[in-house]
Amino acid sequence: MSSEASATVQTQLLIQASVSGAMKVESRDGDHVGSVHAFMVHKGSGRVTHAVLSLGGFLGMGKSFYPLPFALLQFDAVRDLYVVTIDRRLLEGGPSWANNAPGFDQAYADRVASYYGVGSENLANG
Amino acid sequence: MSSEASATVQTQLLIQASVSGAMKVESRDGDHVGSVHAFMVHKGSGRVTHAVLSLGGFLGMGKSFYPLPFALLQFDAVRDLYVVTIDRRLLEGGPSWANNAPGFDQAYADRVASYYGVGSENLANG
Numbered sequence: 001m002s003s004e005a006s007a008t009v010q011t012q013l014l015i016q017a018s019v020s021g022a023m024k025v026e027s028r029d030g031d032h033v034g035s036v037h038a039f040m041v042h043k044g045s046g047r048v049t050h051a052v053l054s055l056g057g058f059l060g061m062g063k064s065f066y067p068l069p070f071a072l073l074q075f076d077a078v079r080d081l082y083v084v085t086i087d088r089r090l091l092e093g094g095p096s097w098a099n100n101a102p103g104f105d106q107a108y109a110d111r112v113a114s115y116y117g118v119g120s121e122n123l124a125n126g
Numbered sequence: 127m128s129s130e131a132s133a134t135v136q137t138q139l140l141i142q143a144s145v146s147g148a149m150k151v152e153s154r155d156g157d158h159v160g161s162v163h164a165f166m167v168h169k170g171s172g173r174v175t176h177a178v179l180s181l182g183g184f185l186g187m188g189k190s191f192y193p194l195p196f197a198l199l200q201f202d203a204v205r206d207l208y209v210v211t212i213d214r215r216l217l218e219g220g221p222s223w224a225n226n227a228p229g230f231d232q233a234y235a236d237r238v239a240s241y242y243g244v245g246s247e248n249l250a251n252g
Contacts, residue, residue: 011206043203048174
């Protein structure tokens, strides 16, 4: 994409959509990790790019939100929950926020992808 | 799928995820249609199957919610809104709810697909 084309697209391509009921997230060993607070949805393609996990009450602190590339979650349809193979300590060191959600733009998506070692994707391609 | 297999899967495969900011929806002629209230997300694939439109204040009645197959919305990245080619009267006659959201299961998804003349999809396949 030329710099001119990227300059004209100021629109935020991802939108946060909040899950009302708590969707549980467990580790592979069956330990409680947290819950899905929201999905980041690509407005154009309608694809969920990230799940925003809520890891609450850790060490007495308030809730924090951790965006995780959706490909790293596996849905268990029988138990109606997600399983992640990622270590909780790795999650806790990852990109997150407590009160003010970041602008979830290309740069932030790249940062999340880089942290979790997954390929970064060009949001402009859908 | 055998009837035994379908009997074991009681899990709701779609989950509603609410959009906080109002995403506008317009007709092709640029008329205001409503806004995107929520997305129905397929838990397994992370695909948005439907946008739930809010068509508020029509004839003095309260807000109602109209699920539309996502494929019928076109995202305008420059103006940051969705365009639908569907006539507003067709929408208003479609499946909808005001207070109590239906269980958005295969039967309901089939009903929506049938109303809008799009192919019905097997949710169990993702």
